[in-house]
Amino acid sequence: MSNSKLYKGSLTTIILKLLNEHDKMYGYEITQKVKALTKGELKITEGALYPALHKLEAEGLLDVEVAKVDNRLRKYYKLTETGTKETVNKLEELAEYIKTMQALVNPKLA
Amino acid sequence: MKLTEPQIQDLYAFTRQHFVEHYDLQTEPVDHLANDIETQWQNQPKLSFEEAKNKAFKKFGVCGFMDAIEQRAKAMNKRYRRYLWNELKNWFALPQIFATLSLFLGFYLAFSTFYTPILALVFYGIIIIWAIYKGIQLNRQFRRRKEISNKKWMLEEIIFRQSGVTSMVFMSQLYNVYRIPEGFITNIYFIVGLSLAFTAFVIISYISFEVLPSKAEKLLNETYPEFCL
Structure with a gap:
């Protein structure tokens, strides 16, 4: 999905968070929004976005x-x-994950 | 610069060439490719439509549209099973429960005679012949619908062409129906089990071959907001 595999597991959370902040969004708009918010650091590929959207819709x-x-x-x-x-729930899970990772890689800040 | 109507139609043809057969699946990549092409034109107005289209498609990765198709197919099959399950539940509520009980009782009485293996084969044969006839009829209906609208929807194809899949599970049991061991025909539990299996076979076949195809328009409208557009 992106320039780093580290973001891969967070695709669903990213989509849900963006939709939570906007009334409604379409696929291309989501890719562009992520690109703009992260200043091009994170690029969601089309091949990963649509299967994820269809899965969330089915769920x-x-x-x-x-x-x-x-x-x-x-x-x-x-x-x-x-x-x-x-x-x-997903945002809480992500915050918890970031906190755990912080404790592991930079114990002074945790 | 915006894409013209013929260019949009070209994108639909492009998705078909890349194995996206269903109209409900084409809409999204067509809009995505169109948006990408228009964005590219803002920076490079002289870029040809073909070049911009190929650049946009490359962003879908090596698998192209395949992952999206696969995910969609899973979602639609799940939806179909939900519709089937909802209809099935109705047969255990009033007033259809009387029909279910009568069907079960009919099979039970028939199988309680000495002719269980023959009757099982006869009932089985009748249901199979009816299922094959309905399968052919629905397939023709599906082809006619496609000719008229020139569009193929994934759920529509499941309703009209895969309606027999559930029945196939039962159909694959022909050998077991043909070879009922002699000692079993006097066993009450076996008779009850056999009657239950036949009742389920009849109801599921009826729902998938008759009820759901007759409700196709409603289900497609419910599933696809663009169906009526």
Whole structure:
């Protein structure tokens, strides 16, 4: 998904977090948003993003909306109620992970 | 600079060339490639459509659209099983439960006679012939639908073409139906089990070959917001 394999396990959390901050987003918009927020440091590849979005949709965490934009159809994703709850859990898990890693690699800061 | 309608159609054809057969799966990569091409044109307005398209596609990685197709297929099969399960539950609630019980009782009474192996084969044969007939009919229906709309939806294909998969599990048991051991036909537990299996076989086949295809429009509308667009 990115320039570093370390980000790989966090793709779902990144998607959920972005959708939690925006009402609805489409695939390309998500890739560009991540690129902009991380100043190009993290690039989500298309080949990883769409399977992840479809999986989250199948799990009932995302809902879809389709609209005609310009001369094509655009699929928007938004969080379901379950998705919003799951975002909180995922973010807590990630914070815990960062804390643990911090304790391991830099015990002085932990 | 925005993409023209023929260029969008070219992108649909491009996704088909890369094994994305279903319209519901083409929409997303088409929009993604179109956005990427338009962004490239902002920086390089002289870049040709073909060059920009190939550059955009490379970003999907070595597997191209395959991972997305695979994930989608899993999700759609899961959804289909959920629809099947929801319909199945109805047969254990009022008023259909009377039909389920009658069916079970009918099989039980028939299998309680001395002709269990013959009757099992006859019932089995009737259901198989009906399932094959319905399978052919649904396949034709699916082809006609595709000709009219010129679009193929993944769930639609599962409903019309894979409806027999669940029944196939039962169909594969022909050898066991043919070779019922003699000592078993007087065993009440065996008769109850056999009647239950046949009842389930009939109900599941009826749901997958008759009920779900008849509700196809509703289910497709529910699954795909773009179906009515």
